[in-house]
Amino acid sequence: MDAEFVQLQINYADWDNPAIQSRGVYEVARKYGKPIVVMEPLKGGLLANPPEQVTNILKDYAPEMSTASWGIRFAANLEGVLVVLSGMSDASQMDDNISYMKDFKGLAADEEACLMKARDELARIPLIPCTTCNYCAKVCPMEIGISGSFTAKNIYTLFNNLERAKLQENWLVKGQGRKQAAECIKCGKCEQVCPQHIKIREELAVIAEEFGQKRQEN
Incomplete structure (x- = not known):
């Protein structure tokens, strides 16, 4: 049976990323005329609270607009998009979404240029491209808090x-009943299952070293 729609991970940071190929999979869906449901338009929250230099680019252009609105509008602006999924955690975020989606207007050419400038600035920062989908956590035999470690x-x-990073790791990993990066047995x-094609084993090894973690003896 043919699929009625496809759900794709699309955001402006990954649009032209050769490892993720957001544009490529979008174009395949359009080629076959499939409506698109967008997930992770804010890349696991990163585009809602981007680094200062990225925020400054967006705020200089439109001080009244939230940084999250840029990410969601980018996804909603694409032809063939049926729904953009937004993970809201409070009423203010819902109100913000409604404010620009109720009478939605697509991105103007100068807005697209601003967004691409912000994207290029973000790309210069060597971040782990984790979206906290947690597919990895479901298959990890050691129950490591992979996404929390990456955050x-x-x-x-x-x-x-x-x-600050260690405090965050303590909450997102130990606080959620998961194990630290040092417990990785490199099974692969x-x-x-990682949609972002992250070299997870290598990243966990770096985290264990930088955060001063030691593997627990049984």
């Missing part, structure tokens, strides 16, 4: 504050 590592990269099951 903590990205915080360290963005703000150069190891103590996680990498087989």
